[in-house]
Amino acid sequence: MDTTLSIAKRLEALGNPTRLSIYRALVRAGDGGLTVGALQERIRIPASTLSHHLRALVGVALVTQERQGTTLICRANYPVMNGLVVSAVSIPPSSP
Amino acid sequence: MDTTLSIAKRLEALGNPTRLSIYRALVRAGDGGLTVGALQERIRIPASTLSHHLRALVGVALVTQERQGTTLICRANYPVMNGLVVSAVSIPPSSP
DNA sequence: ACGGTATTTCCAGAAATATCGAATGATTGG
DNA sequence: CCAATCATTCGATATTTCTGGAAATACCGT
Numbered sequence A, B: 001m002d003t004t005l006s007i008a009k010r011l012e013a014l015g016n017p018t019r020l021s022i023y024r025a026l027v028r029a030g031d032g033g034l035t036v037g038a039l040q041e042r043i044r045i046p047a048s049t050l051s052h053h054l055r056a057l058v059g060v061a062l063v064t065q066e067r068q069g070t071t072l073i074c075r076a077n078y079p080v081m082n083g084l085v086v087s088a089v090s091i092p093p094s095s096p
Numbered sequence C: 001a002c003g004g005t006a007t008t009t010c011c012a013g014a015a016a017t018a019t020c021g022a023a024t025g026a027t028t029g030g
Numbered sequence D: 001c002c003a004a005t006c007a008t009t010c011g012a013t014a015t016t017t018c019t020g021g022a023a024a025t026a027c028c029g030t
Helices: A001-012 A019-030 A034-042 A047-059 A078-089 B004-012 B018-031 B035-043 B047-059 B076-090
Strands: A063-068 A071-076 B064-067 B071-076
Touching: A001 A019, A001 A047, A001 A078, A001 B004, A001 B018, A019 A034, A019 A047, A019 A063, A019 A071, A019 B004, A019 B035, A034 A047, A034 A071, A047 A063, A071 B047, B004 B018, B004 B047, B004 B076, B018 B035, B018 B064, B018 B071, B035 B047, B035 B071, B047 B064
Parallel strands: none
Antiparallel strands: A063 A071, B064 B071
């Protein structure tokens, strides 16, 4: 019903260069994913900033997280991205 | 070279609910496109606000404009959107 | 040139985002 | 329990984005 909104939220999440870099790093990492620490080494931004961006990506389900002891593993959520792509490309029926 | 950036810019442009509505209205309109005025009737926002959003979409080439007398016809730029989708889905090689 | 319609630019205020150091919380191994 | 490591939250600032009324501009027909 609010398709447009959830699509926009995901696009907005990916629309920040830093967050897009994070997402792409996770795509590159594949199914193994990356810990927040590993991500920090690659992206090279302060931990707090990274944490905020990760929260945004997780909030729209583009990224999932799994605890493993003291570390957190982050993974790109492919099905959600595929759905987003389909939604973005397909011709919308009408409304908003 | 700045792939990530230009992708991010386009995603950001579509990441605003109002702009996404505008873009979708243009997709619905098809090859005929819509004048700015027609767009305003559908989206129902002040002309100046609409103009700002259109400028953003045109600025990243997701929308094209063609003058026709006193009116401006806006059209969704499909090739750019297709390119964006491909970029977003394909696994990036490395770097930022 | 004038009047009218279509659209953009100017301006400004409100709201949202991005950033990051410092403090805090969580979890495990010893 | 303590120390250590990994990560998040707090607090504060700087920057950007969004919004829309008013004024300006563009283009046509007469």
